[in-house]
Amino acid sequence: MNDLPEQKETNLSFEKIKKDILRPMQNHKGLELWIAFLLTVLSVCAWAYYVQLRDGLGVTGMRDYVSWGLYIANFVFFVAVSLVGMLISSILGLLRIDWITPISRIAEIIAVAFVAVAGLVIVMDMGRPDRVINVMIHGRFQSPILWDVTVITTYLTISLLLLILPMIPDLAICKKELKKTSPILKKVYNILSFGYINTPSQHKHLHKMIRTLMILIVPVGLAIHTVTSWLFASTLRNGWDTTILGPYFVAGAFVAGAAALIVGMYFFRVNYKLQDYITDLHFDKMGKLMVAVCLVYLYFNLNEFLVPGYKMKTGDDIHLKELFTGHWAIMFWSSQLLGNIIPIILLVTKKFRKPLPIMIISLFILAGAWVKRYVIVIPTLLHPHLPIQNVPENFVNYSPSAIEISVTVFSFALALLIITVLAKIFPVVPICETADNKGIKYKIEA
């Protein structure tokens, strides 16, 4: 297996790499249809949000007890997925693991799309989005929400830079090669390539900057998910009031992020015909990485549920019983089994780390991760310290309304649209880095 990439190397020249990677950017087949579909979904769901704006959050299933619902669960999921950028391009990049080269840009694109939409999801959850500016005017730095706003914007900024900076050499190539593209895109390539012609000094400076950003994004990436967990851990509620919630969320985010990346890799490999670049080896390695992060996550799950489950403290007991054997048992166990335990068992075997099986497993992991966020947010709110009484039936049971589901679909469609557009206008596999990696010499002309 190890000598597989070296065999491939002989087939590749810089011209071929360039051609292979730039081809999907010029070929529009089916793209308009896909974008039109996404825009239709977006506009229908935007109407749902308009209804929510007009009539208030009462159009959702949320009420005074379950006051955070689908939106917040979805927000946590989006933040989780976005952590893939830090995992791949930063942690593995800093360790100088070079098999990540062809997939690092897909990771960054996913990170940028999901963290940007996460920011939007939180605004869509607000009762008064028209007052969002109050967070700037009257912001109190004692509130975890301020920390969240800070780290999300920082993470988005650094992720964008980590997407664009390593792309500068590729964009210089795009500028030269993509003659037939639209004038706006030409301008984009022209500006964003910063006159790069791969001189030794340019190369040195660029890589220094990228390295600095790769280091910077580690604490920010940890912070974004830790702070998101603190939105829950800073309260006095059973199920949230635990000390390991921060690292627990980070571990879970690595799982969700890695799964999203595998799905993205598979899609681009097949659809963009990049089998020579995103190879079986990458899926195999990602599979092993997935087992590793899933095991860490499993360890945190054991701590999070087994320890309080052993004690069954008042308050925790109702919450845990509802999760283990009660109303939430199906969701809880399916997220644990399908989203964590079974994938670990399967992915230990080599044949399940082939592209198609691992992609399917990753879809289950993603679904499990989403359900897990739902199970983290909602049951806790249904088990407050004092009994829920003298309120209508719909205060006691939560189920998301059609409007709420539509607005959530909106967030997914928007994230997919951002990924689609970014993957259309930018090369999804780094051209120059791939060549560098394989020891192919190349020149970038001005």
Add this chain to the structure above:
Amino acid sequence: MKEETSNNSRRKFLKSVGISIGAAGVVSGFSLLGAAKAAAQEPRETVNLLTQDGQLVQVDKDQLRPTVTEPLTELQKRGREGIAGKSFVMVIDLSKCRNARKCMDACQNHHQLRPDQHHINVLQMQDAEHTAPYFMPKPCQHCDNPPCTKVCPVDATFKRQDGIVLIDNERCIGCRFCIAACPYSARIFQWTEPKDPEKYKDLTYNIEANVPQKKGTISKCLFSADRLREDKLPSCVSSCPNGVYYFGDQNEDAVTNGTTHETVRFSKLIEENAGYTLMPELGTKPRVYYLPPKNRAFEFNGDLLNEENLH
């Protein structure tokens, strides 16, 4: 429809009491009806006002003088500061509460709340499997270490110098973090347009009553801070028929019973009756104290005993 039913009852009234009084009733009824019709014809001539005891009244516009309304900023400024030198406390005597729910009604009337929205909620409690159930009115605990104000990103909920935790619904962004943070489930959210928005829409926002309520913002018990400013007891305290509530100033060490108007020493009341606070282990330091539900002179009539929503 309403006019018809009121006329029907008036007829019965006529038969039983006598024509002369009845005639007077009819005359006054018609005159009221006429006034209402006149008001309906000329809606621009009157304005809605909230009286100090929480009643909505219509006042002729001609009778208003320009200096009556205080500017919003001034109301909010003094509302944020609180009443100097005071330290408000509430004592709830659980041995007296028999679930009359007059406190809930008065509160909802005062703060523009629907029947399912509670600033104060009378809960049926049972601490353990074999202990006696009891009724427990639960207002905001006005904690001295409030988890809700800590998490507010915009300082829309805050603690005043007199101990009251208030809400500024002109600033609240509706993130509902405070609801998640409150362990007493004391906070509510205006999920839709609040009750009777038309009636209240011209009122200047009074932060101390949180009226008018606004869609997409938080509300909660305010210890009727607007009434305290006029040396009145909170709505719930005054309306209790059973002597459950004491309210007063910890600095003066005096609390007054809302039903009997008897003023007692706060420290003595707490000491002699083994007063306690809710969930002290959470470290929230509530300003609402409870006296245990002992020696009750009535049967517990709640439906708690056969319900599964036990604590």
